[in-house]
Amino acid sequence: MPTSTTVASQATVSESNRSRILQHLYYHGICSRAQxxxxxxxTPAAITKITARLIEAGIIEETGDMEGRLNRRSIGLNLDPTRFHVIGVKFARSLVEIGVFDLSGTALSIEDLPTVSEDTIPQTIADIHTKVGALLDADPAIIAIGMAVPGPYLREAGYTTVVSSMQGWRTINFLDEFDTAFRVPVFVEQDARAGVLAQHLFSDDGHCNNLAYYLLGEGVGLGVIDHGNLINGAQGTATELGHTSVDVNGLPCDCGNVGCLERYCSANAIHERINAAGIIADSPLMTHRQACNALFGLVCDGDRQATAILDEASRYIAYGCVTICNMFNPERIILGDIVSGAGQRLLDIVRDITSRRVSAEVIEATDIRLSQLPADATVAGAAAVAITQFLTTPSRFFDIS
Amino acid sequence: MPTSTTVASQATVSESNRSRILQHLYYHGICSRAQxxxxxxxTPAAITKITARLIEAGIIEETGDMEGRLNRRSIGLNLDPTRFHVIGVKFARSLVEIGVFDLSGTALSIEDLPTVSEDTIPQTIADIHTKVGALLDADPAIIAIGMAVPGPYLREAGYTTVVSSMQGWRTINFLDEFDTAFRVPVFVEQDARAGVLAQHLFSDDGHCNNLAYYLLGEGVGLGVIDHGNLINGAQGTATELGHTSVDVNGLPCDCGNVGCLERYCSANAIHERINAAGIIADSPLMTHRQACNALFGLVCDGDRQATAILDEASRYIAYGCVTICNMFNPERIILGDIVSGAGQRLLDIVRDITSRRVSAEVIEATDIRLSQLPADATVAGAAAVAITQFLTTPSRFFDIS
Incomplete structure (x- = not known):
C-alpha cells in the first residue's frame, strides 16, 4: 500500500533521528543542541523538535548553562544513565543468573538461581517468572528485560536448536514463555552476541567497532560486531563457533556435526576430563564452574596433570581463535566466561598459537585479551541487549512519536 | 574541526540521498519522482533537487509520461544500465581475466590473459596496463574499473598476505600499481567478496540479503552479505574460509595454519591428486582448470579413480559448507568457479553432508545451489565492485554535488 509505505518510511526516519540523538548523548555525555x-x-529545527519530545517524555533533561564553543553559553542536554534500569537474565546450561543494571552497565544486583538440571528446567522457568516479577514490582525505573540464551538460537521461532549436553533447554520457547509475561518488553539474544554488545557498550578502553566476544563457558560461543554491525545470519544463528568443526574426523557432537570446538574446550568438556583423570576429590558432584575453578587452583600449585588438561583445552581455544581471525578479522577478541578464569596462562597459549597459525599482518593487528568487565559479560550482555533496543527504537518504550 | 564536520556530515547526507535514489532506480527500473x-x-523538494542534478550530469534521464497511480500522469525517471560500462579484472593465481560489462552485469567482452606462472607475473601486470588502457581508449562509456584479487587481501595496505601455491603475487601492491594508473577510478576487492556482490546485483532469481558466494577455484574463498552488509573485517580479510582449518592436526599450509580447507578441495589440490594418480595423460602440463575439466569428463564416463578423487574433494567442500552455515547462517549459498563445474554430483554430496552435519532447522532454511550467472562470478564480481561504488558514492564519478 503506497500510503502506508509513506507513513512507515517517515516514521522510520523520525525514529532513526531520535535514536541517533539518544546514542550521541549515551556515548558522548552532556551536549548542547548545537553540538x-x-x-x-x-537541522537545528529538527533537533529542537525531537529533543523537546524526549524532554517531555522524561527520557533526557536540560542541565542548565554549559560553556559553549566560541564563548557562547548554551543549554546542555543529558541522558542520565542512572535514571532507567534494565533486567538481564543469563541462561547458560546449569547456570541462570538475573541482574539489574543501569544504562551504563553498572550492576545494582546480581543473583544466581539454584543449579539447573534437566529435571528442574520447568522449576527454573517458574522461578524466573517469580523473581523477575518481584524485581519489576520493587523498581519502577526498570524499562526492559534482556535475555541471553545459548546458540544456535532461532530468533523468529524463539528456541535453541541444539543445547549440547543439556538438550532439555530445547523444549523451552523463550518467546512463548516470556514475550508478554511482564509489564515491560522482553528481548532475547544469543548469549555471546549479548556479550559482545556488553563489551561494545560498557568497556572503558575505547570504542571498538570491529569486536569479537569469545564465550568460554558451559558452551563455546561467539558474538561479532563488524564495522558497527552485529553479525546475525538469516535466522539469527550465525557466529556459531562452538559447533564449528576443528576436526572433520573428530569427536561426534549432539548437533550432528563432528569435531565441534565445544567438545574440546567448553567448561563441560574440561569437567569431563577432570573427572576422568580423578585429580579432584568429589569433582563429579561439582558444578562445571566449581570444577574448572578447582582445576585452575591446582595449576597455580604446579600440579602437572591439571596443567596438562588446561593446556590442551587452551590449545583448542587457540584454534578457535585462529578461526575467528580468519573468518571475522576483528580488531579485538575478548575471552570471557568460566574458562577465561584460567587467566594469563590461557592467554599466553592463545597468543602463541595464533601468532604461528594466523598470517603476520593480521595477527599483529589483532588485540586478544581477557574480559575486563566487572560482571560476567553475558548477564551484563543480556542487559546490553535491552539497552540497545532502547537506544535504537525508543518509541517502543515511550510515547514520543 | 566543528565547521568541517558540519560540512562533511551534510555532504554525507546529500550523497546518501543521491545514492538511495540511484539504487532505487537501479533495482526497480523506471519510477516517477512521486514514487x-x-x-x-x-520530501518531493529534495527529490526534485537531487534528480535535477543527476539529469544535468547525464546519469539519469526523463522517459516521458508514464501511467501514474490514481490515473494521474507523471514523468518517469530512468537509470539506463546500458549507458555506462565498467571493466572487471579477475586475478586468480595462474588465470587473469578482463571483461567489460554494462551496469546490469551483461558482458560486452571477456578476454583471458596468457596463463601466469611465478616468473611471468611482471609481464602479466604490464599486459593488464596495456589491455585496460586500450579498452578505455576504445570505449568512453567506461566509468570505473573493479579488480578481484585472492584473499586475505589487506584493503588499506593493498596486497594479499598469503597466496598459497603462488606466493609471487604477494609482491604485487595492487593500489600502488593501479590506483591512479587510468583515467577512471580503480577499486580492489577480495575475489569471493566481489563474487557475492555479482550474485547480489545480477542474479535474476530474487533479491537475497543474506547471501554467501563460495568460490571453488585456484583458491577457496568466501564472500558473505549479512542483512545487506558485506562482511569485511577490520582490515578487509574476513570470510577467509580457504585458510580456516578443517583439521587442526592436518596438512600444513603456506599461511602458517594447519589443515586449511583449500589444501583439500581447491582446483590446485585436485590437480595434485590427479597428477599423483596418473589418470590423465599429460595432466602435469595442464592448467588447473583444464585438469579439473578433464577429471569431470572422466567422472561422467564412470571412471572409478576419477570419481573417488572428485568425491573426496566434494566431501571437503561440504565440510566448508557446514562451517559457512554455522558461522554465517546465510539464506543462500552459491557454489562457483572451476570446481563447481563438477555440477550435480558435487551438489548432491554437499547437500547430503550438510543435511547430516547442520542442525535441521538451519539447513532446511538454507538454499545451496550452483552459480547461474552467465559469466564467471568473480570477473562479473570485479565489475560489481565498481558498480557498487558508482551506486553508493556517485559524486566520485560525476560532478553532482
Missing part, C-alpha cells in the same frame, strides 16, 4: 546538530548533520 | 519520494521517505 548534536553539527555532529549528526541534522 | 521515489514515497518509497524513500524523502
Amino acid at each position: 548534536i546538530a553539527k555532529a549528526l548533520g541534522l | 521515489i519520494a514515497k518509497a524513500l521517505g524523502l
